[in-house]
Amino acid sequence: MVKRIFGWSAFILLLLLLFGLIFLPGIAERSMNKVVGTSQTATPAARALHARLIIADLHGDSLLWQRNILDRSQQGQIDLPRLRDGHVALQILSSVSQTPWGQNYQSNDDSDILWLLTMFQRQPMSSWFSPLGRTLWHGEKLRGAAALSHGQLRQILTVADLDRLLADRAAGRDVTGALFSVEGLQNLEGRFENLDTLYRAGVRMAGFTHFFDNALAGSMHGRQKRGLTPLGRRVLREMERRGMIVDIAHCSHACTADILAMATKPVVFSHGGVQATCRENRNLSDDEIRGVARTGGVIGIGLWSGAVCGTDPVYTVRAMRHVRDLVGIDHVALGSDFDGAVTTGYDSAHLNLLTQALMDGGFTDEDIAKIMGGNVIRVLRAALPAR
Ligand SMILES: [Zn+2]
Numbered sequence: 261m262v263k264r265i266f267g268w269s270a271f272i273l274l275l276l277l278l279f280g281l282i283f284l285p286g287i288a289e290r291s292m293n294k295v296v297g298t299s300q301t302a303t304p305a306a307r308a309l310h311a312r313l314i315i316a317d318l319h320g321d322s323l324l325w326q327r328n329i330l331d332r333s334q335q336g337q338i339d340l341p342r343l344r345d346g347h348v349a350l351q352i353l354s355s356v357s358q359t360p361w362g363q364n365y366q367s368n369d370d371s372d373i374l375w376l377l378t379m380f381q382r383q384p385m386s387s388w389f390s391p392l393g394r395t396l397w398h399g400e401k402l403r404g405a406a407a408l409s410h411g412q413l414r415q416i417l418t419v420a421d422l423d424r425l426l427a428d429r430a431a432g433r434d435v436t437g438a439l440f441s442v443e444g445l446q447n448l449e450g451r452f453e454n455l456d457t458l459y460r461a462g463v464r465m466a467g468f469t470h471f472f473d474n475a476l477a478g479s480m481h482g483r484q485k486r487g488l489t490p491l492g493r494r495v496l497r498e499m500e501r502r503g504m505i506v507d508i509a510h511c512s513h514a515c516t517a518d519i520l521a522m523a524t525k526p527v528v529f530s531h532g533g534v535q536a537t538c539r540e541n542r543n544l545s546d547d548e549i550r551g552v553a554r555t556g557g558v559i560g561i562g563l564w565s566g567a568v569c570g571t572d573p574v575y576t577v578r579a580m581r582h583v584r585d586l587v588g589i590d591h592v593a594l595g596s597d598f599d600g601a602v603t604t605g606y607d608s609a610h611l612n613l614l615t616q617a618l619m620d621g622g623f624t625d626e627d628i629a630k631i632m633g634g635n636v637i638r639v640l641r642a643a644l645p646a647r
Pocket residue numbers: 443509510531597600
């Protein structure tokens with residue numbers, strides 16, 4: 261009898277495991293990265309302007325999921341075919357390396373549920389329990405995709421790469437750039453030396469924290485929400501020396517203040533919104549916006565409700581207008597957070613809806629060109645290694 265119950269339990273467990281391996285990754289992504297649509301359509305004039313722009317998006321999390329980003333997908337918000345449809349020149353793709361249980365914007369501990377996804381997605385064992393291992397796997401996925409793309413997806417590591425990408429696109433070549441970033445430096449696993457490992461894996465931009473406090477700094481959504489630790493200060497100096505861009509998205513107010521006081525290169529806020537138009541505990545105060553502008557950096561405005569309090573493009577434009585009015589057009593940028601467990605009104609193929617909404621909002625063609633990518637290109641040129 262005992263033997264038979266044991267046998268049945270093992271059988272049911274095996275069935276559950278099989279179900280998880282086959283269906284869970286897709287279910288997880290479909291439930292987390294939704295596109296709900298908007299009432300907008302792009303006019304011929306907006307389409308024409310959009311096709312002339314150099315578009316750069318500061319933040320997407322597509323590497324977290326099991327999909328091959330070279331293939332067009334019915335789920336999520338970014339893949340190479342949709343980036344091409346959306347006329348995107350450069351997509352910054354981030355590595356999410358640790359996610360706490362019950363993740364929320366207010367207060368999280370440093371627990372981890374990502375091991376479940378990594379196992380069910382059949383990732384290498386080195387990525388199951390190690391934040392660094394997960395980032396290295398994401399870096400490998402990006403390199404692998406670029407290698408198999410027949411020259412259509414190119415990883416950007418230096419200013420020379422960026423210039424070549426833009427020259428090739430200007431000459432009519434069908435190529436999209438991708439720059440690798442990380443969301444939270446918990447993947448250093450407390451060791452300064454691992455910054456070199458990240459650099460060699462192609463990381464050129466890093467947010468110091470994600471949803472919880474780590475060894476470098478406090479998160480806006482952490483328990484303590486403290487400023488930079490001595491390790492955080494050392495890493496910031498080394499990042500600037502190497503040409504890795506510092507991102508304050510998700511950093512606590514104390515962390516943001518410390519970074520803005522220390523920075524000697526342009527600092528970015530890769531994805532989020534502003535308190536003035538959306539009072540959510542992830543958005544920047546006016547003082548913080550001024551601080552980013554003083555470094556010559558940019559503020560990447562998102563497309564989802566947690567950032568701008570709505571999924572229609574008019575909400576994104578409202579936040580962009582606030583940044584422009586406060587510190588000038590040179591500091592406004594796009595930070596979609598596509599594929600980052602967000603619900604959006606449109607995917608990367610339909611970014612011309614944002615161009616339309618900016619035109620409707622009275623922004624000039626020159627302003628729109630800066631917001632949609634010109635400003636990000638300027639920051640990358642100022643901060644990336646020359647070659
Ligand atoms: Zn994020």
